[in-house]
Amino acid sequence: xxxxxxGIIYIGKAVNLRSRVRQYFRQSAQEASPKLKSLSPNIAxxxxxxxxxxxxxxxxxxxxIKKHRPRYNVLLKDDKSYAxxxxxxxxxxxxxxxxxxxxxxxxxxxxxxxxxQTRTDILEAVQKIWPIRTxxxxxxxxxxNFERPCLxxxxxxxxxxxxxxxxxxxxxxxxxxxLAVLNGKTGGIVKRLEAEMAANAANMEFEKAAYLRDKINAxxxxxxxxxxxxxGADDQDVLGIAKNGDTALVQIFFVRGGKMTGREQLxxxxxxxxxxxxxxxxxxxxxxxxTTLIPGEIVLGHxxxxxxxxxxxxxxxxxxxxxxxxxxxxEKLGLCELAANNAKLSLDQFGEHIAREHARxxxxxxxxxxxxxxxxxxxxxxxxxxxxxxxxxxxxAVGSMVVFENGKPKNSDYRKFRIKYGDGQSDHDSxxxxxxxxxLRYKQELEDGGEHGKFLKLPRLILMDGAAAQVAAAEGIxxxxxxxxxxxxxxxDNRHRTSSLLxxxxxxxxxxxxEGFKLLTRIQDEVHRFAVExxxxxxxxxxxxxxxxxxxxxxxxxxKALMRHFKDIDTIRFAGEAELAAIPGMTAAAAKAVYxxxxxx
Numbered sequence: 001x002x003x004x005x006x007g008i009i010y011i012g013k014a015v016n017l018r019s020r021v022r023q024y025f026r027q028s029a030q031e032a033s034p035k036l037k038s039l040s041p042n043i044a045x046x047x048x049x050x051x052x053x054x055x056x057x058x059x060x061x062x063x064x065i066k067k068h069r070p071r072y073n074v075l076l077k078d079d080k081s082y083a084x085x086x087x088x089x090x091x092x093x094x095x096x097x098x099x100x101x102x103x104x105x106x107x108x109x110x111x112x113x114x115x116x117q118t119r120t121d122i123l124e125a126v127q128k129i130w131p132i133r134t135x136x137x138x139x140x141x142x143x144x145n146f147e148r149p150c151l152x153x154x155x156x157x158x159x160x161x162x163x164x165x166x167x168x169x170x171x172x173x174x175x176x177x178x179l180a181v182l183n184g185k186t187g188g189i190v191k192r193l194e195a196e197m198a199a200n201a202a203n204m205e206f207e208k209a210a211y212l213r214d215k216i217n218a219x220x221x222x223x224x225x226x227x228x229x230x231x232g233a234d235d236q237d238v239l240g241i242a243k244n245g246d247t248a249l250v251q252i253f254f255v256r257g258g259k260m261t262g263r264e265q266l267x268x269x270x271x272x273x274x275x276x277x278x279x280x281x282x283x284x285x286x287x288x289x290x291t292t293l294i295p296g297e298i299v300l301g302h303x304x305x306x307x308x309x310x311x312x313x314x315x316x317x318x319x320x321x322x323x324x325x326x327x328x329x330x331e332k333l334g335l336c337e338l339a340a341n342n343a344k345l346s347l348d349q350f351g352e353h354i355a356r357e358h359a360r361x362x363x364x365x366x367x368x369x370x371x372x373x374x375x376x377x378x379x380x381x382x383x384x385x386x387x388x389x390x391x392x393x394x395x396x397a398v399g400s401m402v403v404f405e406n407g408k409p410k411n412s413d414y415r416k417f418r419i420k421y422g423d424g425q426s427d428h429d430s431x432x433x434x435x436x437x438x439x440l441r442y443k444q445e446l447e448d449g450g451e452h453g454k455f456l457k458l459p460r461l462i463l464m465d466g467a468a469a470q471v472a473a474a475e476g477i478x479x480x481x482x483x484x485x486x487x488x489x490x491x492x493d494n495r496h497r498t499s500s501l502l503x504x505x506x507x508x509x510x511x512x513x514x515e516g517f518k519l520l521t522r523i524q525d526e527v528h529r530f531a532v533e534x535x536x537x538x539x540x541x542x543x544x545x546x547x548x549x550x551x552x553x554x555x556x557x558x559x560k561a562l563m564r565h566f567k568d569i570d571t572i573r574f575a576g577e578a579e580l581a582a583i584p585g586m587t588a589a590a591a592k593a594v595y596x597x598x599x600x601x
Contacts, residue, residue: 090106
């Protein structure tokens with residue numbers, strides 16, 4: 001459903017489209033639903049997509065809601081992909097690492113973890129109990145003498161497979177134990193360790209016994225903290241909700257093996273005119289589409305109109321039966337009430353904080369757009385892109401692009417540009433290049449029909465760190481490309497502090513204590529920081545660059561071999577061709593290239 005400005009304001013689905021659309025305009029339905037009363041007058045046009053099944057429609061609805069974030073759909077706050085623990089089973093010596101995406105590879109995934117602290121605690125506990133490697137070195141079947149062991153080996157946190165100090169079979173035993181524990185099977189390992197501890201104590205090997213005791217205690221703590229990657233018949237998620245104005249909080253109790261093992265709570269926005277069933281339905285769709293941790297049963301305190309459809313969809317995602325039940329009595333009802341009470345307590349406790357955060361971010365963006373007389377968006381995010389240039393006398397010039405959506409920085413959309421053309425001394429020319437490259441990429445991705453391009457999202461406002469010249473540079477490029485986006489310059493005073501905006505040839509000043517001015521200051525500071533940080537990193541890289549990097553045929557492996565043998569550049573400089581060629585990995589041609597490089601200096 002779209003408004004008069006062609007902005008998407010609501011996305012839904014229906015088996016009978018005619019019947020579903022008609023209800024939005026019935027007087028009785030509008031009187032019964034505050035949501036319909038607010039939505040219906042704003043509907044100007046419809047657009048629809050036909051699917052083959054209800055499940056396909058549900059999946060498409062969820063995808064489109066996440067993409068367009070319409071005003072009248074309830075939205076999961078801070079929508080993101082949660083972290084997993086990944087055991088890299090496709091490597092000769094596997095690692096346990098943090099992953100944001102579940103890929104179709106040979107790795108084993110555990111999670112997801114809404115709480116980063118829980119994930120970190122489990123990762124650290126596993127690495128403390130089993131000294132498996134944490135580095136990303138590519139190790140073959142026989143990595144002996146790869147290089148000298150790192151600090152982790154010397155402090156007992158790694159067995160140094162990179163140096164051949166542990167066999168693949170021994171390492172494999174550790175990995176199997178890690179797998180067992182992450183799958184909740186700690187009992188057998190604890191019993192074995194207890195027997196070993198008792199034997200060591202009987203042999204008066206008390207240090208070994210104490211080490212095993214600490215390992216057993218760590219295992220028991222880990223067993224309490226972890227969440228399993230598979231869900232059995234006794235596994236449930238119990239949901240409770242509380243609502244206050246436009247905000248709702250959903251509390252989830254994780255019940256595993258008949259015991260409550262943890263809880264999480266997530267905020268949702270856009271709940272003003274939604275009833276409990278709408279909020280829970282929106283949450284289930286958005287939350288469980290992002291997770292592989294789907295239990296055998298989801299317990300609710302409210303019935304849902306499409307409960308059967310949701311159960312079928314969740315079963316499809318999980319690959320096994322999932323039931324969505326409404327608690328009416330007994331322990332399940334008690335847990336639902338407990339979850340709802342906890343949700344209400346949390347919302348009451350943090351309600352004022354949520355309101356302040358809204359004023360600091362979303363309201364600040366609204367103030368900024370209002371000051372420039374830019375109309376509010378049609379239900380979409382208030383996206384702002386800001387640009388800056390950093391260089392040292394024209395050397396290593398770089399450009400930065402930072403993104404703010406609804407008053408908050410969106411780090412995943414930040415971009416860096418190394419200036420390729422010109423001498424880098426003119427900020428005006430450098431900004432023209434950055435803007436041209438950014439929006440040419442947009443047009444290319446649009447022509448390619450890509451849905452997930454890095455530059456496909458367009459901002460509603462572009463901010464340049466500078467005044468008239470910088471604004472003119474951006475406006476000229478956008479006009480040449482046929483893209484209509486307002487551009488403003490972020491002006492600083494004589495003390496290099498944010499002062500105002502230059503927009504359409506006039507200076508626009510915001511009250512210094514307003515949230516809009518504070519947002520402008522944050523954006524200008526952030527784009528400058530990002531540019532300077534990238535420039536500094538490039539300078540440091542240039543300063544630490546080896547002279548060997550300039551020699552044709554000398555790559556990282558040969559450079560390392562030469563430095564390991566000769567210790568410093570001066571010794572290499574005076575070495576003969578034969579001496580250079582004798583180094584492992586060097587060839588006669590490479591030795592000649594090194595010799596001639598220094599000989600002809």
